Amino acid sequence: MRHAITLRIGPATFRIGSAWPQPIADLARLYTAYPDVRGAIADFTVRLQPTSLARRWVRPSIFITGDHGLADAAPMSLAHGLLAAEMGMNLQMALGWRRHLLLHASSVEKDGRVLVMTGESGSGKSTLAALLGERGWRFMGDEFALLDMDSGAILPFPRLVSLKNRAIDVVTQAVGEARMGPLLAATAKGDIRHMVPRTDAVARMGEGGMPALLLFPRFGHDAAVRLVGQGEIFMRLTQASTNYVALGEPAFTALTRFVANVPARAIDFPSGDDAIAMVDQLWEQLA
Amino acid sequence: MSAALLVRTLRDPASAGALDADGWNRLLAAARAERLIGTLAYRLESIALPDAVWPILDDARRDSGREAQQALWEADRAAQALRGLDVKLILLKGAAYVAAGLRAGQGRFIGDLDILVPRDAMPAVERALIAAGWEWVKEDPYDDAYYRQWMHELPPMIHVERDRMIDVHHTILPLTARQAPDAGAMIADAVHITDGLYILSVEDRIVHSVAHMLADGDMQGGLRNLWDIYCLLPDADRATLEARATRHGLALHVRQARRLAGAIYGAGARLTLWDRLVRARLLARDGWGRESRKLLVFAFFVRSHWLRMPPLMLARHLFTKWRKGHRPQ
Numbered sequence: 001m002r003h004a005i006t007l008r009i010g011p012a013t014f015r016i017g018s019a020w021p022q023p024i025a026d027l028a029r030l031y032t033a034y035p036d037v038r039g040a041i042a043d044f045t046v047r048l049q050p051t052s053l054a055r056r057w058v059r060p061s062i063f064i065t066g067d068h069g070l071a072d073a074a075p076m077s078l079a080h081g082l083l084a085a086e087m088g089m090n091l092q093m094a095l096g097w098r099r100h101l102l103l104h105a106s107s108v109e110k111d112g113r114v115l116v117m118t119g120e121s122g123s124g125k126s127t128l129a130a131l132l133g134e135r136g137w138r139f140m141g142d143e144f145a146l147l148d149m150d151s152g153a154i155l156p157f158p159r160l161v162s163l164k165n166r167a168i169d170v171v172t173q174a175v176g177e178a179r180m181g182p183l184l185a186a187t188a189k190g191d192i193r194h195m196v197p198r199t200d201a202v203a204r205m206g207e208g209g210m211p212a213l214l215l216f217p218r219f220g221h222d223a224a225v226r227l228v229g230q231g232e233i234f235m236r237l238t239q240a241s242t243n244y245v246a247l248g249e250p251a252f253t254a255l256t257r258f259v260a261n262v263p264a265r266a267i268d269f270p271s272g273d274d275a276i277a278m279v280d281q282l283w284e285q286l287a
Numbered sequence: 288m289s290a291a292l293l294v295r296t297l298r299d300p301a302s303a304g305a306l307d308a309d310g311w312n313r314l315l316a317a318a319r320a321e322r323l324i325g326t327l328a329y330r331l332e333s334i335a336l337p338d339a340v341w342p343i344l345d346d347a348r349r350d351s352g353r354e355a356q357q358a359l360w361e362a363d364r365a366a367q368a369l370r371g372l373d374v375k376l377i378l379l380k381g382a383a384y385v386a387a388g389l390r391a392g393q394g395r396f397i398g399d400l401d402i403l404v405p406r407d408a409m410p411a412v413e414r415a416l417i418a419a420g421w422e423w424v425k426e427d428p429y430d431d432a433y434y435r436q437w438m439h440e441l442p443p444m445i446h447v448e449r450d451r452m453i454d455v456h457h458t459i460l461p462l463t464a465r466q467a468p469d470a471g472a473m474i475a476d477a478v479h480i481t482d483g484l485y486i487l488s489v490e491d492r493i494v495h496s497v498a499h500m501l502a503d504g505d506m507q508g509g510l511r512n513l514w515d516i517y518c519l520l521p522d523a524d525r526a527t528l529e530a531r532a533t534r535h536g537l538a539l540h541v542r543q544a545r546r547l548a549g550a551i552y553g554a555g556a557r558l559t560l561w562d563r564l565v566r567a568r569l570l571a572r573d574g575w576g577r578e579s580r581k582l583l584v585f586a587f588f589v590r591s592h593w594l595r596m597p598p599l600m601l602a603r604h605l606f607t608k609w610r611k612g613h614r615p616q
Contacts, residue, residue, distance in 0.1 A: 040339065045575060
């Protein structure tokens with residue numbers, strides 16, 4: 001492909017090719033603090049290609065695919081090329097990664113122990129991880145937490161943090177413009193802006209930690225903390241995993257151990273500050 | 288052309304030792320796109336590889352192992368569903384190769400479960416599968432009627448709980464195709480393997496695979512099909528295969544498949560001009576895993592339809608599909 005870049009995020013290396021220069025230029029700028037892996041053998045190839053011959057120039061339209069793809073993936077406009085590249089990497093991980101159990105979750109670390117947060121899109125798990133990452137925690141990832149099936153550790157996958165709608169202003173105020181990507185207005189999920197993790201989070205992206213607390217956050221409700229039964233936790237985590245079935249018995253064993261050993265709570269919160277106070281308190285009590 | 292790199296590595300695994308990072312990236316992308324990554328992983332098992340490569344191939348072996356297990360389970364479920372019908376359940380393609388422990392099954396990608404049953408047993412088979420939890424995939428009445436009237440298989444079905452597809456064939460090629468292989472003879476000679484499951488005889492396995500690759504398809508996935516054929520050929524007696532292919536009206540195709548398998552994966556073979564065109568189509572894959580040689584690929588797509596049905600019928604079919612929004616890729 002005409003424009004290309006190779007990126008390493010946590011344990012995975014991606015070779016990303018694009019028919020247009022802009023998405024690659026955006027990636028090069030935002031991933032500048034990441035290790036230089038030019039010429040590396042990549043785990044996955046990502047392709048941003050025109051949906052048809054004409055759509056390279058006329059109303060450019062990106063089809064996201066690569067080693068693993070979905071035939072019916074919705075095309076994206078070139079203005080959202082950075083998001084397309086990020087989605088392309090996520091797609092490869094979701095469909096192709098087999099070395100760890102993938103949990104659709106954000107994670108942060110303190111004193112070698114990891115807080116895992118999982119929930120639907122819009123639950124606030126990305127924003128919460130981003131904010132905690134600015135307040136004494138090490139940001140490990142906002143999309144996938146990688147569970148090592150042998151050791152039970154959580155490994156980082158700290159790509160750019162994808163912030164949506166109201167979260168954009170909250171986080172931009174906390175981290176400053178310099179670490180923010182371009183505003184991608186009116187995507188399928190609303191406005192999106194990417195945030196570059198702190199350099200220490202990037203420098204330590206090879207370093208995992210043992211999980212100490214699991215939270216199911218839910219943004220936009222009055223503050224509340226609830227217990228969650230182990231059966232429900234197990235079911236929710238299997239649903240939050242894209243490769244649980246493909247990994248078979250080792251995944252079942254690892255997930256069973258995770259559920260048995262890691263305390264868990266569901267939390268509702270009306271604002272970021274409330275959430276952080278609740279997280280700090282639960283961390284003191286449980287972790 | 289990175290497909291050429293892929294076939295060179297399959298033919299001569301030791302040549303992978305000389306690849307640089309760019310070569311590996313092109314090789315892996317082409318192997319994944321052709322669904323030959325599992326096969327490649329087995330071929331490279333005893334080669335010294337760069338550190339970054341072995342976990343990728345390890346994953347591919349793990350995936351193909353799981354696919355094999357899943358395919359055998361689906362075959363077992365289908366056998367269970369048809370028990371009591373007094374129908375020989377014949378496994379085709381990937382599931383058959385894995386069930387019989389054939390070399391072609393090693394690392395093979397396995398998608399749907401393909402089975403062959405006698406045509407007069409079709410209504411009973413259809414009822415039994417529906418009773419066991421399979422349901423129709425195609426909602427479109429045109430597609431459904433088209434399959435039933437003209438194709439060599441039922442419209443595809445999917446299992447409601449396991450989300451796995453089954454293709455029930457009653458013959459080898461569409462009823463509109465120029466060749467009419469003798470499905471009855473294939474069923475009569477099928478070999479019993481285990482638990483009420485059968486596979487085609489050595490020669491019929493090859494004829495069937497060749498029919499799909501050369502007499503029917505547009506060559507999508509052709510490199511993988513040809514690898515199957517290359518692996519199946521050593522088991523067959525040449526004269527018996529020739530006689531069997533002639534009986535099914537596919538002698539020319541089987542001879543061509545022999546030449547192509549020899550030229551692409553084997554020790555070499557003399558190719559005709561037409562063989563060379565087919566080879567060019569088979570190798571149309573670039574270092575990013577994309578199909579290249581668009582015009583040639585499109586020509587083969589058109590040809591595959593041309594072979595399947597008479598011109599007027601083809602025109603009507605393509606027009607109907609086009610009106611429904613279907614476009615060739």
